[in-house]
Amino acid sequence: MANSTTIDIKPKRSVSVFLWAMALFVAISRFVTCSPFLPSAESVNFAFALRHFDLAAYQPPPPGNPVYFFFTWVCSAAGLSEVMALVAPGILSSALAVFPLYYLARRLFGIGAAAGAVVLYAVNPAVWMAALKPLPYALLLFPFFFSLRMVLRNLLLPTYLRKQTRFLGLYAGAICMGLMLGIAAHTAIFFISLFCVSIYGLVKLKRSKILFEMANGIIAGIGIWAIPYLVNVSVADLLGHVTGLVSSPYVARISTAEAGIGQRAWFVVWNLCTNGFAGMGLRHKAFYALPLAVLAAGLGWYLVRFRLRLKYFYLPVFFVPYLAWVFFFGNLFATTGALLLVPGCIVLISAGLDMMHRPRVYRIAIALLACWCAAVSITRVREYKRSVSPSLAVCRAVVVHPDDRFCFFGGASFRLFQYYFPDCKGYGIAAADELTKPLYRRLVKNRTVYITSEIPGVAGDARFEKVAGFSGNSYLYGATNAIDLYRMRADSAVAP
Incomplete structure (x- = not known):
């Protein structure tokens, strides 16, 4: 890992141009391929909420996703149509996520792995399709990876630099985690990961105030959206929906709620391979081979090189609890059910391939998988725009x-x-x-x-x-x- 004092060195112009080009590609490609229709009852409920906010009438669907709804309201007030107002926040978030994703991967695994991760992220079918859907999940991408980037920054900076820029560290990362709770309630699982990282900083790095900064940041992040939200929402209605005492009639008809342990394990693998890495690009089982081979090579080599060092276990600390939530409580039939796992896997795959120290093999593997994912993404976008629910x-x-x-x-x-x-x-x-x-x-x-x-x-x-x-x-x-x-x-x- 590079010397920690170089963490904030200004990037080269070529790197900035590359990142801005990838961000613009993500934004433009998603805006161009949007569907003019709202495909689900959940998205329709958000559209009704733009006309009249009423949580008791499922406008928006409880618990309300207040942070996502705020951004959609801003887009609607700016003159966008209801469909575009619901889609635009996710598209912008997925585009801006290019920057923290790159710097996170670069700091952990180097420039080569970071560049490969950004390329795969930009054309990944799961990330692409999530941004097209008028739902809150794609909005999670930027705050999530920005949070991971800031927390890592706090752990790597020496004490004298950390005191000079203490806000741009664990505190900023914890604020983003608190904001994410207002986008999707299941992101509360990341508080466990944040606590584990804080314990590492307390024990290993001897930073006594790290737990206080974490708790303070989470409370501040939640307070930003919770205080104005609870002023306009009945607490009794909110608790009734959250605890299940009041159920929504507009729920998914197909889910994996009744699946057994073995089935769920397969559904996790299937969701990541098919929705995340284009394993079903041409709807034939033979085409699972390419993404599975690259997945196995990248993740396998990463596990072979795994050591008890921060650069190796930092991402798993955040993704293992999230994977457990997806496994036991997520609807694995939903393409957005494991969305945040996909960019994490992309970083680990790119890092694992880069650790082979075979530059030519690495470039060929990244280029091959990127071309495959891009082709499948375009195919799925065409089907999505033509299809009717x-x-x-x-x-x-x-x-x-x-x-x-x-x-x-x-x-x-x-x-x-x-x-x-x-x-x-x-x-x-x-x-x-x-x-x-x-x-x-x-x-x-x-x-x-x-x-x-x-x-x-x-x-x-x-x-x-x-x-x-x-x-x-x-x-x-x-x-x-x-x-x-x-x-x-x-x-x-x-x-x-």
């Missing part, structure tokens, strides 16, 4: 029907129906048996009734016949996100 597809199918027809939705489809077709007739219900209520019997009188399979009890019920089916998310391992449209039979007992 099953929820939106079933909504479009319903609105083309004449006025004498009526449709009942459940879950996510109803939310999209409200957003895209506010003037059309449709209701959301929780179960098929609700149609027997007098209110709904009057509504459906002399009308042809359609109902979606999202509603429990519809599939397999003799009162309904299937008339259409819509599916999507072909990158889900062993599962398909499908919604069927049913029609109530004229001789049904529910009919008036």
Whole structure:
């Protein structure tokens, strides 16, 4: 590792040009490839929140993601459309993350590994697709890697320099960690990692105030968003949603919540390889070979060279607890479920390949994987822009029907129906048996009734016949996100 007193030497102009070029590439490529549609109920809820903030109405979805919502509100106030306002914060964050990612990797593993990591990051399909989705997860990228960079800076600076620039260290990193909690609640897991790093600084480096700086920074970071947020939100409603006493009707229909330990282990590997490193680029199992070979070579050599030194265990201290959370509590079918693991793996892969001390092999491996990831990213972007989610597809199918027809939705489809077709007739219900209520019997009188399979009890019920089916998310391992449209039979007992 380089001498710690050189940590803040001004970078060469060529390095600055390279980083700005990569950041501009990330930003422009994401803006150009954005989809004009909101694909999910979660993103629609954020769009509704831009019109009227109401946490009890799931506008935005609880617990509210206040930091993300603040940036979307700023973008909306600046004149961007609702879709672009929801996407822009993630795109800018993913572009700016190039800088802390490079300096973090350079400080740990050297310039060569850092440059390779930035190139792979810029074209990685998981990072690319996450930035296109109108969700808060891509916004985590910059504050996360900036935090890691600042904390590492605190550990490496000698005492006399650390006192001169104490803010640009653990305190700044802890503030970013506190801000991240306002973007996504699961980032609280990183507080454990921050505590472990502080203990290392206390015991190994004899820095007595490091725990105080960490706690002070976390409290300050949380306070920046929590104080104004709680002024406008009912604490009782917030606690009800967080503790599960109040559940959202707009939840993912497909998840890995019921998967066993063995299945979850495979889902983690599958998610990283397929969504993170383009293992399913051409939808054929043979094409797992390339990313798996590079993954195995990079990570394998990194583990072979692993020593009990800061440069080797610093990143694992942050990623192992996060991996544990993903393993036990994350929805591994979601492409954003392991998003922050992907850039971390990129750094370790680049470092492992660089540790082989074969410059030509290193450059060929990085170039090959970068070209592969770029090709797959472009392919997936095209599919994403052309594809229509099953929820939106079933909504479009319903609105083309004449006025004498009526449709009942459940879950996510109803939310999209409200957003895209506010003037059309449709209701959301929780179960098929609700149609027997007098209110709904009057509504459906002399009308042809359609109902979606999202509603429990519809599939397999003799009162309904299937008339259409819509599916999507072909990158889900062993599962398909499908919604069927049913029609109530004229001789049904529910009919008036």
